[in-house]
Amino acid sequence: MTPPPPRLEIRNLRRAFNGRAVVDDVSFAIQPGQVTCLLGPSGCGKSTTLRMIAGVEMQDSGEIYVDGQLVCDTVFRLPPERREIGLMFQDFALFPHLSVADNVAFGLKKGSKAEKRARVVELLTRVDLMRFIDGYPHQLSGGEQQRVALARALAPKPKIMLMDEPFSGLDNRLRDGIRDDTLTILKEADTAVLLVTHEPEEALRMADEIALMRDGQIVQRGAPYNVYTRPVDRAAVSFFSDSNVLQARVSGALAHTPFGRFLAPGVADGTEVNIVFRPQHVRIDFDRNGTGPKPTASDGTAARGVVERARFMGSESLVEFRMDYDGSVLRATVPNVFLPQPGTVMWLTIRRDRCFVFDA
Numbered sequence: 215m216t217p218p219p220p221r222l223e224i225r226n227l228r229r230a231f232n233g234r235a236v237v238d239d240v241s242f243a244i245q246p247g248q249v250t251c252l253l254g255p256s257g258c259g260k261s262t263t264l265r266m267i268a269g270v271e272m273q274d275s276g277e278i279y280v281d282g283q284l285v286c287d288t289v290f291r292l293p294p295e296r297r298e299i300g301l302m303f304q305d306f307a308l309f310p311h312l313s314v315a316d317n318v319a320f321g322l323k324k325g326s327k328a329e330k331r332a333r334v335v336e337l338l339t340r341v342d343l344m345r346f347i348d349g350y351p352h353q354l355s356g357g358e359q360q361r362v363a364l365a366r367a368l369a370p371k372p373k374i375m376l377m378d379e380p381f382s383g384l385d386n387r388l389r390d391g392i393r394d395d396t397l398t399i400l401k402e403a404d405t406a407v408l409l410v411t412h413e414p415e416e417a418l419r420m421a422d423e424i425a426l427m428r429d430g431q432i433v434q435r436g437a438p439y440n441v442y443t444r445p446v447d448r449a450a451v452s453f454f455s456d457s458n459v460l461q462a463r464v465s466g467a468l469a470h471t472p473f474g475r476f477l478a479p480g481v482a483d484g485t486e487v488n489i490v491f492r493p494q495h496v497r498i499d500f501d502r503n504g505t506g507p508k509p510t511a512s513d514g515t516a517a518r519g520v521v522e523r524a525r526f527m528g529s530e531s532l533v534e535f536r537m538d539y540d541g542s543v544l545r546a547t548v549p550n551v552f553l554p555q556p557g558t559v560m561w562l563t564i565r566r567d568r569c570f571v572f573d574a
């Protein structure tokens with residue numbers, strides 16, 4: 215038996231503005247009930263990709279399929295309203311002059327008045343806003359308006375939901391709960407979701423799959439854990455978190471550093487590499503009469519540094535060290551409160567299994 219086609223598939227999508235490719239050969243597929251996050255810095259082409267799928271922007275080349283059916287290529291184009299796609303954007307754009315019920319009913323073209331009413335009640339119950347059914351948008355908080363927008367987008371039972379930074383207008387504390395609720399509702403409805411965001415935390419929290427985008431291209435795709443722990447390059451590490459970099463030269467498949475030798479399998483002798491690691495993977499130790507901890511297989515050799523400054527960040531502390539070996543600065547994060555005085559001598563080691571070696 216052949217497996218069913220993906221709910222949404224885009225193949226080799228391209229779009230250029232003024233001769234500059236802003237979406238450059240982008241392909242991916244999303245299954246029903248799956249959330250894919252298109253993640254990348256501002257201007258990398260996320261929204262343009264989404265707009266082409268929605269049908270409000272035309273691609274220069276490439277194809278879009280829904281349930282295996284072509285909805286758009288350079289010859290054929292199904293109009294946006296017939297693509298069975300729901301949209302949610304940052305400014306929810308509820309109609310201020312329509313009641314909550316009428317806002318939700320807005321997208322319902324088919325059915326009797328009673329059927330529409332029943333669907334509105336069902337959705338408002340689902341987003342826990344029945345008490346506002348006859349209210350107006352201005353009477354609702356930002357989070358409540360966002361849930362009405364979700365109900366409205368879901369009303370016609372779209373196969374696909376396209377969301378462009380839908381949570382960025384909400385305050386932090388509200389946001390986590392609304393994200394989780396939204397996700398539960400979309401998954402229950404078996405909708406395929408494409409969520410555009412520039413916030414790594416949002417993608418890590420919400421996605422089944424992250425597509426990391428840069429300069430119009432998808433540079434890495436995978437489950438959040440894999441994208442975070444096996445980044446493709448230095449920029450991919452830095453996009454998700456603060457990072458430290460050591461420069462080193464390879465000889466005999468080993469990169470030689472003040473922290474000991476790192477495996478660099480298959481890298482030619484003489485190659486310059488960057489060893490990249492996150493501040494949470496730096497261990498720090500007190501000075502013991504001019505020495506640090508003994509070398510170990512998992513943490514390598516300790517290198518001496520002097521505290522330059524330490525900052526309390528809430529659940530952790532960030533300590534910056536000026537390193538003896540070349541005067542560069544390395545950052546370490548430590549759980550809870552750890553605020554050593556500037557000038558304190560300490561010894562740093564790096565978790566070997568958390569380092570990434572990239573060609574410089």
Ligand SMILES: Nc1ncnc2c1ncn2[C@@H]1O[C@H](COP(=O)(O)OP(=O)(O)OP(=O)(O)O)[C@@H](O)[C@H]1O
Binds near residue numbers: 236254256259261263
């Ligand atoms: N209609 C247009 N005409 C000309 N240039 C455009 C047009 N639409 C988008 N661009 C350019 O294409 C690039 C990608 O824009 P896009 O909105 O897709 O990026 P984005 O990744 O969604 O960024 P953001 O997160 O800031 O919205 C930008 O440099 C933008 O200025």
